[in-house]
Amino acid sequence: MDIHAEKILILDFGSQYTQLIARRVRELGVYCEIHRPDLPAEDIRRFAPRGIILSGGPASVETEGSPRCDPFVFSSGLPVLGICYGLQLISKLLGGRVDRSAHREYGSAEVEVLAARGPLAGFKLGDRVKVLMSHGDRVDMLPPDFEAIGRSGNSPYAAAAHQSKPIYGLQFHPEVVHTPMGKEMLRAFLFTDCKVSGSWTMKGFIQEAEDAIRRQVGEHGRVICGLSGGVDSSVAALLLHRALGARLQCIFVDNGLLRQGEREQVEALFVDRFHVPLKTVDARARFLSELAGVTDPEKKRKIIGREFITVFEAAARDVQGAEFLAQGTLYPDVIESVSYKGPSVTIKSHHNVGGLPEKMNLKLVEPLRELFKDEVRALGRELGLPDEMVSRQPFPGPGLAIRVLGEITEARLELVRRADAIVQQEIRDAGLYKELWQAFAVLLPVQSVGVMGDERTYESTCVLRAVTSVDGMTADWARLPYDVLERISTRITNEVRGINRVVYDVSSKPPATIEWE
Numbered sequence: 444m445d446i447h448a449e450k451i452l453i454l455d456f457g458s459q460y461t462q463l464i465a466r467r468v469r470e471l472g473v474y475c476e477i478h479r480p481d482l483p484a485e486d487i488r489r490f491a492p493r494g495i496i497l498s499g500g501p502a503s504v505e506t507e508g509s510p511r512c513d514p515f516v517f518s519s520g521l522p523v524l525g526i527c528y529g530l531q532l533i534s535k536l537l538g539g540r541v542d543r544s545a546h547r548e549y550g551s552a553e554v555e556v557l558a559a560r561g562p563l564a565g566f567k568l569g570d571r572v573k574v575l576m577s578h579g580d581r582v583d584m585l586p587p588d589f590e591a592i593g594r595s596g597n598s599p600y601a602a603a604a605h606q607s608k609p610i611y612g613l614q615f616h617p618e619v620v621h622t623p624m625g626k627e628m629l630r631a632f633l634f635t636d637c638k639v640s641g642s643w644t645m646k647g648f649i650q651e652a653e654d655a656i657r658r659q660v661g662e663h664g665r666v667i668c669g670l671s672g673g674v675d676s677s678v679a680a681l682l683l684h685r686a687l688g689a690r691l692q693c694i695f696v697d698n699g700l701l702r703q704g705e706r707e708q709v710e711a712l713f714v715d716r717f718h719v720p721l722k723t724v725d726a727r728a729r730f731l732s733e734l735a736g737v738t739d740p741e742k743k744r745k746i747i748g749r750e751f752i753t754v755f756e757a758a759a760r761d762v763q764g765a766e767f768l769a770q771g772t773l774y775p776d777v778i779e780s781v782s783y784k785g786p787s788v789t790i791k792s793h794h795n796v797g798g799l800p801e802k803m804n805l806k807l808v809e810p811l812r813e814l815f816k817d818e819v820r821a822l823g824r825e826l827g828l829p830d831e832m833v834s835r836q837p838f839p840g841p842g843l844a845i846r847v848l849g850e851i852t853e854a855r856l857e858l859v860r861r862a863d864a865i866v867q868q869e870i871r872d873a874g875l876y877k878e879l880w881q882a883f884a885v886l887l888p889v890q891s892v893g894v895m896g897d898e899r900t901y902e903s904t905c906v907l908r909a910v911t912s913v914d915g916m917t918a919d920w921a922r923l924p925y926d927v928l929e930r931i932s933t934r935i936t937n938e939v940r941g942i943n944r945v946v947y948d949v950s951s952k953p954p955a956t957i958e959w960e
Contacts, residue, residue: 521609
């Protein structure tokens with residue numbers, strides 16, 4: 444079966460939860476895509492969805508210039524579910540009335556079920572359902588032929604439905620965890636109204652992705668893949684290797700900024716176990732030379748990005764007949780180009796291979812561009828990647844260079860590398876690795892007085908950073924057990940000569956960032 448045959452279209456009106464809607468839909472085994480809110484009718488027909496979801500958004504439907512959808516959405520006969528702004532837009536465009544709410548609702552609320560229809564089909568009349576509200580406007584009058592199927596103390600039309608067509612609206616957010624039964628509401632809409640079967644799985648994705656890669660690359664095309672050892676590039680490399688075999692050439696650049704044993708691990712896994720064609724470039728001396736004396740974090744990032752492109756390009760020249768460059772682009776990166784959002788402020792530049800395709804005159808292959816991070820991990824497991832690789836915590840593109848604050852030298856890199864290895868081991872031994880988004884060591888350009896034995900020391904300070912997060916956009920500092928903190932601190936000061944003090948970072952994001960630079 445074509446796993447893309449049953450698709451849901453999500454029109455993004457700018458909600459902070461739009462990606463979460465897509466993730467919830469996919470968790471139910473249904474493929475979906477997020478597109479801009481004003482997607483034309485011809486594009487909707489071409490996409491051929493089984494149903495359409497209208498996301499929430501920060502705008503007011505009463506404001507001039509606020510986003511609208513094509514009228515075809517409502518005349519198509521397709522099932523439609525409007526969430527928050529989506530409900531208000533349905534009401535506005537189909538003849539109802541929306542006004543500013545006398546009491547804005549932000550937070551938990553209770554919705555009374557008035558009719559067990561559409562997304563509320565799994566409930567009984569009179570049930571009170573806990574939900575998350577987040578709105579300043581509310582529907583004051585429903586359009587003709589619509590009826591209330593749910594109400595809250597502040598919203599008489601907290602849920603609404605057309606009397607004869609599969610068009611529904613929810614004033615609350617079923618996609619968030621603060622609406623405990625929200626997933627069941629989405630399930631009811633998808634499986635009952637949209638009549639999907641829930642066949643979207645990573646096992647099915649593999650075969651379809653392999654076929655797509657072969658179609659794009661052709662019978663004789665060759666692909667270059669930059670392999671970093673991270674989850675995304677590792678999964679992309681294995682998927683490409685399954686599809687192309689020896690027509691894939693992976694390149695691993697050792698820039699001297701890697702974690703302890705990382706190069707050896709990558710070579711053992713991909714060459715010895717999976718027999719993936721891999722060329723390792725030892726560029727440690729080059730990177731350290733270029734970074735000598737540089738302390739500004741943005742300059743570090745730009746130097747590393749520039750040198751990576753230069754080194755990678757030189758290594759790629761030796762790959763005869765290569766026409767394609769593979770990148771581990773994920774769906775959240777794709778969504779950024781279609782979302783209804785203004786430009787965001789650049790907090791810090793990011794290091795990737797984005798400049799390579801144009802510079803090297805290569806065509807892009809992006810086998811993971813339809814997937815979220817958790818789906819990439821699931822795909823990695825299906826492909827046989829070991830769990831320690833699949834569940835690996837994010838590691839910055841510039842590597843340890845941004846975890847050595849101040850000047851970068853081989854000696855200082857070795858300090859943070861050894862300290863970080865202790866952090867990783869102790870976090871794993873405590874069974875906390877998968878609970879944390881990231882845990883790592885940072886070396887400060889600060890020395891302090893210490894005492895070891897009867898001797899006075901004047902050595903470096905190390906910061907332990909551990910955070911919990913869902914997607915890295917926001918993060919909270921992890922409340923690690925004191926005995927774990929004690930073991931990490933004791934081991935670092937005892938085993939890493941040159942560090943005599945360990946401190947713990949208790950800053951969340953925002954206001955801080957996860958990485959220190």
